[in-house]
Amino acid sequence: MYRHNQPPGRLSTLPGGERGRIMHSLWFRTALLPDGWASGVRVGIAGGRIAAVARDVAAGPDDEVAGAGVPGLCNLHSHAFQRGMAGLAETRGAPDDDFWTWREVMYRFVDRMTPEDAEAVAAQAYAEMLESGFTRVGEFHYLHHDPDGRPYADPAEMAARIAAAAQETGIGLTLLPVFYAHGGFGPAAPHRGQRRFLSGLDGFGALMAGSRRAVAGLEEAVVGLAPHSLRAATLPEIAALLPLAEGGPVHIHAAEQVREVEECVAALGARPVELLLDHAPVDARWCLIHATHMSADETRRLAASGAVAGLCPMTEANLGDGVFPLPAYAAAGGRYGVGTDSNVLVAAADELRLLEYAQRLTGRRRNVVTGEAPSVGRTLVSACLAGGAQALGVPAGLAPGHPADIVALDADHPSLCAREGDALLDGWIFAARAGAVDGVWRAGRKVVAQGRHRAGPRIAARYRAALGRLLA
Template sequence: MSLHQYLDRSVFAQHAYLPHGWTENVRLHWNVAGDLSQIEENAAPLPGEPQAVLLLPGMTNLHSHAFQRAMAGMAEIAGNSQDSFWTWRDLMYRYALHITPEQIQAIAAQLYAECLRHGYTSVCEFHYLHRDPAGAMYANPAEMAQHVIAAASQTGIGMTMLPVLYSYADFNEKPLRDDQRRFATSVDDILLLVQKLETMRSPQLEVGAAPHSLRAASLTQIRDLIQTLPADRPLHIHIAEQMKEVNACIVANGRRPVELLLDSGLVDQRWCLVHATHLTPQEVRDMAASGAVAGICTTTEGNLGDGFFDLPAYLAAGGRFGIGSDSHASYSPVEELRWLEYGQRLRLQGRNIATSAHQKQIGDFLWQAALQGGMQASGRAVGQLATACRADFVILDDTHPHLAGLPVQHVLNSWIFAGNDNLVRDVYVGGQQVVSNGRHCQQAQIQNVYLNCMRELRQL
């Protein structure tokens, strides 16, 4: 390898956040495929080598509905009756009926560029907008999914694509409503989608599956899906987000949603249980023991009035969690983590909740735990600066007043809990720089296409 190639695939950091914590004078090397190949400690910078002061692993956004980015902020108008998740959902359904494949790509590209600029380097896309506006399957069944994947490729974000099984409107296999017609899929439809996407799998793209919820997919269907899906693929599901859902599950099945799913014997470490907001103490313990990841989406759960996840009890039971932006009321991992902690403080009227016997720095604990949960939920080698993992990392602006001259052990606390400026300067994914000085490399082009798309949608 020439010196030029060597420097093109390396970066020197005065402080890098390795699996054992902040480490001084680190050089990262990656190969042509974008995987980290060597981590040098006690290194010295080379002339002409890219350099950073504060470098840390990028975060996984473990739960995203990309098309909902286009309606962020548009549902904050009071209706004639008491507003809830369910009235918001009706508005979202009406909106979803009009989006074309080209529009979903424009919306997703805008979202992913924003996520990258704020420190996410990969996303798990919970994708259920499959059919055309009339409810017919496209000639290419993967049409919509491939446009979302194209947006990820354009922006450079890593992706886990999760085609969603969505067969019913409610428990007891209630038929889908007409405004749900674009979501309709059977087990065979999902397996066909996975097959269509198989050749696109790469170090940047994994393909799993997602039963939407126990309202929308039966346990029999979920079992059939798992038996046919390749054994190493991630599985995600919405569960216990709202008490109306919990109560309806009890009426239909005699058990609560998490209890019902865990009792099926299907849940293991491949699973991400998204939201899981309303749990009994026994469900908390059982969910932690299953090895599944809790997918916590704090800003969406706050926006929709879902409630608070019982984080302290879950952590005490050894539970794993990650974060997602879901409906994209926010696209900042800092905001998700900040409000995860603040929500617990408000609920318990205490401080410094997310901690462990080994990590007393709240920012460090949250970032480390969410990295690990996101890695597991994505099914990809991401979330840590270690050999064989993706060269996905974030460089912070060490000149910003929140960080300049700050002892390194306080950096994550300051980043997460002090102010609202975006402190991300540069972002690399798979060794490729996608954000420089706070701007995405295709920011202007992506934004122009998005604005044209939104002008069309707002005329509806």
């Protein structure tokens, strides 16, 4: 653990003499450590993890020097394949366009996607995530089968493509294979557009086993479980599935749209979050994605459960879902993090900014999301760092023993220059456009330099070729 209030220049290290095994060091003019901002910070890295942290030291001759260091953020909810359809659903269809009409566009897009296409699109999404300051993604993965709905020879073929994209880009991966059996509450028969997502309980066990094999070669990969929603999985099915998580994270969509809540009440006699809290073992392993439309009682109970609310402000705004009751939830001690969901725009700072701005617009006041720190930026980063890491099953923060997942902000950027401490975060989230993120290290390896992913041109070329086929 990181030791607070150390004398200047003293190293905080892993036990057992790990300091002697440091392979390389990064030096930051200032960095956000678990107990706050510090100056002259050297981070020693060995085996992909932080081996030592020193503060108030000068840069050494072999140190890689950077500006302001902050922990990499966790993107707790992504559907990578949807990056390829970003912007395609912005043409008005029905007069009452909403999530449900958007979903029809998604079904048509996914019909033609091959495993090679899925890998190319995921790699593009993951490179963009890293460039924006996300160092780990929770991939809520439900595109399992071939275009006719038949399992591939390897039932985890598509999971292997997600793993390959993570390997190529270097992003940390928490893979969340999705169980999807029904087309709506009742349960209702599946829609034709859902045929690539569907599994039965028996087949899903093989899919989970194949998914674990698919990520076995990735550094610090985590596998969890994702019953898609109460629309697509019944409560008895969820209970039967939970042992397959093997102690890993459990994610589920809940209460994203008003219509979803109304249909749930009509079919099952209660609201979605209420049902989960009453009939599922919701605890700190769980992440309820969206949870937008909760009653006051559901809000208090979800906060008390220790679960994480997975908020996706950009997608929720794009789909017209609504606004999460964050002030009441946070006041009750609720934990939360952010995700890019449909990947309509992949940007960590944008998700954090919109999370606050939505609250300002609904509450008609400023600086809504603040905790002990007066800085909104610091509050957002701290809460989403802790909540995102919990939801994805990894530790958070720049401390010995943790993965060396680090973001360097450009302290000379026009929106960050002449600022210190929390003002750097406020400038990044609320004032910067592109270019605020300078470098990114994932598991100690530098994957983003001068704001660009090192394999970006190659990844973008494959992505353009895939989109050329998909949209032809």
